[in-house]
Amino acid sequence: MSGKSVYLAGMGLACALGNDLPSAVAVLARGGVRPVPVAVSDGVQWPVHRLPPQEGDWKQRLERVVRRVAAQAEPEGTAAARSGALFVASSSLDIGGMEYTAQDLRLGGDLQDFAGLVAAALDWQGPVFTISTACTSALNAVLAACDLIRSDQADEALVIGAELGNRFTVAGFGAMQLLSPDGARPFGAGRNGLVLGEAVAALRLGSRAARWRIAGGANVVEGRNPSGTEASAVLAMCHQALAQSGLRPQDIGLVKVQAAGSPLNDAIEAMALKQVFDPLPPLVSLKSAIGHTLGASGAAELALLIGCIESGVWPPAGYAIDDELGIALSTQAPAGLRHILLNVVGFGGGHASLVLEDGR
């Protein structure tokens, strides 16, 4: 990519595994947690990887968790500046709060209100952007933040990916027959759908050199199949991300896959990855551990993966992989890992990739 380099200066995470990144990695090392049922209507419930229970109403919980993950991403012993750009990435925004609001008072505000709540919780003084492109929201926010830093418009930016509990999204995905009634098994034999998850993640990006560099990325929307993975778009996003990073497929040492447990979409992704990579590099999936956290997933999975690598912990699959896909999930961190490709594919035909480079 042209211009200044962009580095991952700090990160924070709250997800079903724990309220901070070290706790989440520790719980994952002990085998993880099971999703819990969420009722969406009489007699209809779906498993969801929920955040640990907290006191307070929806807004208070949002404020508390946002402050906590942002603090994790700050430099040790100091408070990060609040004057850079803030990117709030979310699919459901504040719909969870509206569920507790009287019908005639709902939707009285606008789609920037959620980012306003996040900014207020952080006492943010700089420009505030919302990015809402369903599952690719957080990666698109990272790409936009990179544009800003590379072009010298900012030295730092904070990306908050946030997907908080709400019945609307669970009911919507249930209505579209995309959810598993028992558990997510990405690339798994007998996989039967995805499991949603709640998460809030913070990624602090900056131009000052750090261990992890954002080497490149790409966003490709393909409208032909708005509810699923499109092979041509997977190929395009991988090739564009590699080209932007100045890398070849054989330079990638690990792919964090999208796979969420969908019978068809997982198969399309596996097939497309095999067209990009020959042989396939090691693959890792995180959605059986934290669920599909939708708009937060790009940030949440990036933070969890880096946390695992830096802690020497590896996410176990814990189920049999579908032989027909001709792929395997890695059972340990690849040796000599330098470049990681993170893929996120989503609702609305969004396909986004990010390439991370380990400078250590």
Next chain:
Amino acid sequence: MNAGSAQAWRTVAHFAADPLPADWRDQLAHRLGRRPRRVGLWTELAMFGARQCLDAAREAALPAGARLRVSSLRGAWGATHAGLAQLDAGMLMPFTFMQGQPALMLAEVGRCLGWQGDASFALSRDPQQLLQLAKLGAASAGLLVGVVEEERNGEKPRSEWWRLVPA
């Protein structure tokens, strides 16, 4: 090659559906050669404005390297309102849910422009900051930028689009 922050930009076409023609949906269906199915009002408004803007720019399709950026404060207000009411009634319908998602709008707009590429839905209280962000890192194929609002509480609907390329 990308067009950086110092890059000057040229407006190739600007389209504002103001006032929105009474037969705008028929015009869109005629232009596309099909009537959009299972999409909500907000998405249809976006498709209408984007297609008109590209036609004004004399482009049959958006170039592959161009960026598509859409903004809206109200979003798919009607579909979201209906979806919440359906949720209260215990029966959220799949197409109502989908019609409330900005990502689905991007997919349909891309499809009606014969295009696969970098599309995003972004918001800011400062439209100039948002436009500046869209330009940063954009390729030489430029941008298609739209602001799309449904009618609500007497506020007029809006579908206003700009086709921008580096000068």
